[in-house]
Amino acid sequence: MKIVVIGTRGIPEIQGGVETHCQQLYPRIAAMGHDVTIVRRTPYVGASKGMKEFKGVHLVDVYAPRKKSIEAIVHTTLAMLKARSLNPDVLHVHAIGPGLLVPFARLLGMKVVSTNHGPDYDRQKWGRLAKFVLKTGERLSAKGSNKVIVISQVIADILSTKYGRKDTELIYNGVEIPNLSTDTDYIERLGLKPNRYVVAVGRFVEEKGFHDLIRAFASLAPEGYKLAIAGDADHEDGYSRSLKQLAAEYGVVLTGFIRGEKMRQLMNNASLFCLPSYHEGLPIVLLEAMSYARDVAVSDIPANRLPVLSPDDYYPVGNVEALASLLGRKLKAGATPRKYDLSNYDWDNIARQTVEVYRRVLT
Template structure:
């Protein structure tokens, strides 16, 4: 029996964020596909408290500081200590390069370490130089000390292998996935609340932070003239800020006059909104591999994405990409018939199957020292690493 503590996320279910959505989709599938695995999510108490968020997945909320720069790091160190000393977990799955700073502690406590690299967070504009240096250190320590490393971005995998060729065989690219919604969601209520009509609104999904480019998008939407005319469009921003900031207050002040702030919504409702939207947009300056974009593509929405490497990894045609941060380019892209941005080729949903991703993650856990993972219907033991 292998006991794995999952550390680095705010919590599940229904907590907004790429890592949180990743874990909410992945962990229940891992539990279903193994009959001798215990999974415990060590969440941050102010975000998630559900003790059993999914069959086969336990969650224990732990205290964490509320400061933006200290929350993930302090919580991750405390969670690893708790996992080993209180839960007797034999392995930890760290998510994100900030929590990667806990890799030395986990190794020192004799734990197997699986690390998932969700994005180069030191590239985010919100972090000052000291925080960026700490995040780079977290990445370096996780790369050096983890027994197995997953990256959601193909480009990141290539860079890490070039940086540490001696560990290249331990680095595996597994993308984020996408799945069908479990329910019909509540899109009609959201549309009624914000005065939206099918095919007459543009949707963006993501936390309200500078890297998501909501300010550029709002300026471009207004410059495009989409809110005017005989069939006016609206712009719906889905998401909220983790911590209030000057940027989040500015976005709230920019709302109105055709710009609607929906706040946090559940994934099924977002999926249904994507199906009714004229266009899905992702103007981000930084991403890992956007689950929001994958869900929009799965829903069949026309899409416009910022021209950054993780978005390019989706393999769409050039016409779906616009220069990040350029109000002029985005205003031009928003003008005219949104149907011209419908995806005709390049996206293969079979590449983003959560069940396949879960099974491959289990094989990586099986390769960690000190325990075993038996896939359903098989008997396998983990080799020492």
């Protein structure tokens, strides 16, 4: 089977939840004997510029403007034309922004599977016009795709209620059980001590809620503990600059975007992981923290309400005082490893489920 994938910035080691999803999923599908091509956005390829293959997945770079308001739509148009030239059995479109052009793909004669990673129009960074475009993309991808994959029951309910799409395929995001690092040299260079810091990970955009976390941690001021945030902005803007200023004011450790051994050390030695998001699909970074057996403190948005977590892990989203109280209780209890049942989030099983969706599209 020949599959072309669009809607992601690309792989490997490119910041973002959809990007992590694709990096884990498609090498597994390629290893099952399928021909997989991912179309990448040129501004993000970085050190992997010119790379033609990653773990059996073909990589094709297509132009995208580095302007968030038009980046996705321009790249998706060009990527669909490139995909048509590759003559795939299935075009897999990720996210509702690129989903705006699902009808165009169908007009080009392609079979389309779309994955809805969540209602992106809920993100604070988008203005009124952008939110309208994203809602339109949600509607057109829901109604126009041959098959629709959703990563949470919350998203399935949205598409059923709003568009009558009741045959969505629920396939969760996944997580790999990590190879734990015993080294601490990287975190020590950051001025961090094992089990004496809180960690958060994500892009520097308003809906991630890192401003709430910094203020909550500063008000708590736990003796002997630090706060570390791994990530950065895709597009530097007023919010990301103000967040970095706030972090500097309160002595927060900012690592930038990291992967590999650096991330393993940062996660494995944290006392507590915090996800203060206002919006998520099904957060891979939360699953990753759980795979390290870290205790967690998370906002109570629907996407974060995983059955393997307890009510004591949540606080009301946006409530800085409640977040500070939760951090205080968790840190007082100490860094005790937790065992979570992550069997529903196995990438190998997710790959098999995804291929089965492709097969049903072609029958």
